Amino acid sequence: MAGELAGDAAQDVAQDVARSWRPDVPGVAEVLHARFTRHAYPMHVHGTWTVLLVDEGAVRYDLDRRHRGAPSAAVTVLPPHVPHDGRAATVDGFRKRVLYLEPGVLPVELAGAAVDEPVLPDPAVRRAVAALHAALVRPGEELEAAGRAALLVQGLHRRLAGRAPAPAPRDAPLAERLRELLDAHVVAGVGLREASAQLGASPAHLVRAFGRHVGMPPHAYLAARRVDLARRLLLAGHRPAEAAVLAGFHDQPHLTRHFRRVLGTTPGRFGARGARGAA
Structure with missing residues (x-):
């Protein structure tokens, strides 16, 4: 389970490598580790909370009709059912790790705050996400991964709850x-x-x-x-x-x-x- 795939995934899109799996960790619906150079995501949605960690390069995306960026020094959090796309910001592409969290782990009321400002420039949050990924790829560490996931969700809740979303448009x-x-x-x-x-x-x-x-x-x-x-x-x-x-x-x-x-x-x-x- 550990590590990136370098095998037949590279046949999908040249220079692009991706691996997804569903861990036995409460609240975590899917894990994705990927290295993309050429593939660009069109507008799409997830039924989960997306917690994005960029390890190399940079990502550009559109969310709520605004151009955004996912810096490598921060964690990006996108709420369920909100359309977004994604692409490399440079010709060198990017390497990312993504946690897809079950929609019920965070209150739906926090979605507006995440849309208004999806980037969490908090080194402690980044370390927590990276540590969870490390536990997820080590065999036999389900208990550690579950504990780290619970602490991460608590931290995300606390940070998003402190933000006031912008007023909704008329329609x-x-x-x-x-x-x-x-x-x-x-x-x-x-x-x-x-x-x-x-x-x-x-x-x-x-x-x-x-x-x-x-x-x-x-x-x-x-x-x-x-x-x-x-x-x-x-x-x-x-x-x-x-x-x-x-x-x-x-x-x-x-x-x-x-x-x-x-x-x-x-x-x-x-x-x-x-x-x-x-x-």
Whole structure:
């Protein structure tokens, strides 16, 4: 489980290496260690809290319609269901370690503070995240990893709770209601006419409000949620064809198109690496 992959992952995108696995640690949904030079993430979402540590290079990304940067001296925290992209800030690329924390480990009320200022320039937090990653790649250290994860969550809660989020735009409540509707029907999906009838707003108004508030159109948000669900299913051991249906895609090729666009690899390769990482 320890270390970076240098094998078939490099076949996905030249010079790009990535490994994901699901550890046996409460609150941690997934761990990702990656080195990217060429792959750029399009706008996508996670159903988890994302805790990003950049070890080499620099990362640029857009969040809440603003250009951001993830410095190597700090920890970046992104809340669930908030669209963002990601790319190398220089031609040399970047190396990162990511913790995906279950959505319930932190109160949803802290999401606004994380969106307003996702960077935590606290050396103690960075050391805590790095120490947790070190424990996660050492066999037989589940108890240490669980303890470090609990302390990290407590520290993130304390720091985010001390920030006051900016006031929400006028259409934010409507956009949030549509987001909640989409989140509740990730697999089955929701038609725009059905959403319009349930929320009492015209389809065009819904699309505009959602795009302004969330940063991507409803259909793209739903596809991103399905990709996020599919990666969880693959890490849990499901075959790509099964994961495609369970995540709401028409078939495996449909999943593969969206999966490759977001993650730069195929569901099959991602699932195979996850199985090895969990061993």
